[in-house]
Amino acid sequence: MTTLQATFCGQTYDNPFMNASGVHCMTTAELDELANSAAGSFVTKSATADSREGNPEPRYINLALGSINSMGLPNLGLAYYLADAIKRQTETPDVPFIMSVASYKGFDEYVDNMRQIQDSDYTGLVELNLSCPNVPGKPQMAYDFEDTARLLIEIFSFYTKPFGVKLPPYFDIQHFDKIAAVLNQFDLKFVNCINSIGNGLYIDEATDTVVIKPKGGFGGIGGEYVKPTALANVRALKQRLNPSIEIIGTGGILTGRDAYEHLLCGASMLQVGTQLQKEGPAVFDRLNAELRHILETKGYTSIAEFKGKLATLD
């Protein structure tokens, strides 16, 4: 019997698939749809301290090979997601999920948000988004290695619940080494690679104009475009991080084959952004069927048999 069961942070999930934060997870109603879908788990929209409208529209466009967006962190605020999370934790304790937390204002807001969660009744997983590329005038926290270390030192001085971090893509071997060296100093439960490839530019062929309004058309890229970068980040961090830090693979998952490749690189859970936006929650039925078919064709009965076992040519 083939199983797609995934183990992650001490829990077992029916399968490794989740939404990626920012897609189909803004409201309780959307989160309910994910909870009732074929996804193994789900994550909430990245919450800032206060609710935010986000950037002017158009701010998300589907492209043939993926998507470009500059959403500007629209969300209903931390209090909304915390209340929703505590309710879920009480009413459906056997359906684990992740709360995503971001910051619009920078260091202090990250700390204040985590303090609020520490002081709340929520005990589940938190994904700290250190990689929001679409806030005008704000750098991504995780591209500043010293600030990231400083932030994690501050958070770990009071935060006692399990959490991980969502990272932007890195493109240089030295940067893989540097971020891993920072993260290995902490008792992080997981790392999620990757957020969008920041600040791409797409030009409409018919009109010679950009396709989204914010930031002169610059936006985060997701979908098929980003898979090789995502796989490299999953693989590079898996090779460098303490074995106790698990990996969520995100970026360019459109098919069961894409999911399989993220697992080969060492991911434990898999998040789907652009393709979920394009296809809706039924994407999880298809991905489960396609991944199961791959396992059966290759003679595997479980993910553990090939997870992290990517072959190289040396």
Ligand SMILES: Cc1cc2nc3c(=O)[nH]c(=O)nc-3n(C[C@H](O)[C@H](O)[C@H](O)COP(=O)(O)O)c2cc1C
């Ligand atoms: C519309 C949209 C909104 C997003 N919002 C967030 C967010 O709030 N927090 C976050 O960590 N990532 C956010 N992302 C990034 C995705 O979670 C994901 O990392 C990225 O799109 C790559 O995955 P994909 O190739 O499956 O799209 C967003 C992506 C999209 C397309």
